[in-house]
Amino acid sequence: MAIPDYARTNFNTLLRAAGDGNLALMKCLDAVTREPRYVLCAVGRADDGDYVMTPFGHLADGDPYDAYLPPDPDDPTGFLPNSEGGGAA
Template identity: 75%
Template sequence: MAIPDHARANFQTLLRAARDGNLALLECADAVTSAPRYVICAVGRDGADFTMTPFGHLADADPYDAYLPPLEPPATSPST
């Protein structure tokens, strides 16, 4: 499974923000449930104002329970 270009670009932006010290952790409310979420944001400037670009939220529980490893591609049989 290939990682899409937009995800790679967002990851590079996140790395750049981390390298430059422009990351913030904000407490926000989930748009559907209103539960609190702790959101990782890149911080930018727009004149005297700050802009926060959300990239994702921290896992509420054990993140190992939330994800599965990528699937292995099916083995190909040699052609005869």
């Protein structure tokens, strides 16, 4: 399954920020649910010297294996079903 250009660009930006020591974990509120989220952010500086936090995504609550379905290696357009009980396969 091909990864879109915007996702690859954002991932590379995130890697550069981590490599430069410019990565932060910031507590935010979800704009829709108002639930707290712990958000991975790249840290930059604005022209006026203020810090700029660019959010890239939030950490999964609970078991991340329950939150996502991985791609199916035998079907480039499919995903594997949830495994019972979570955890690594």
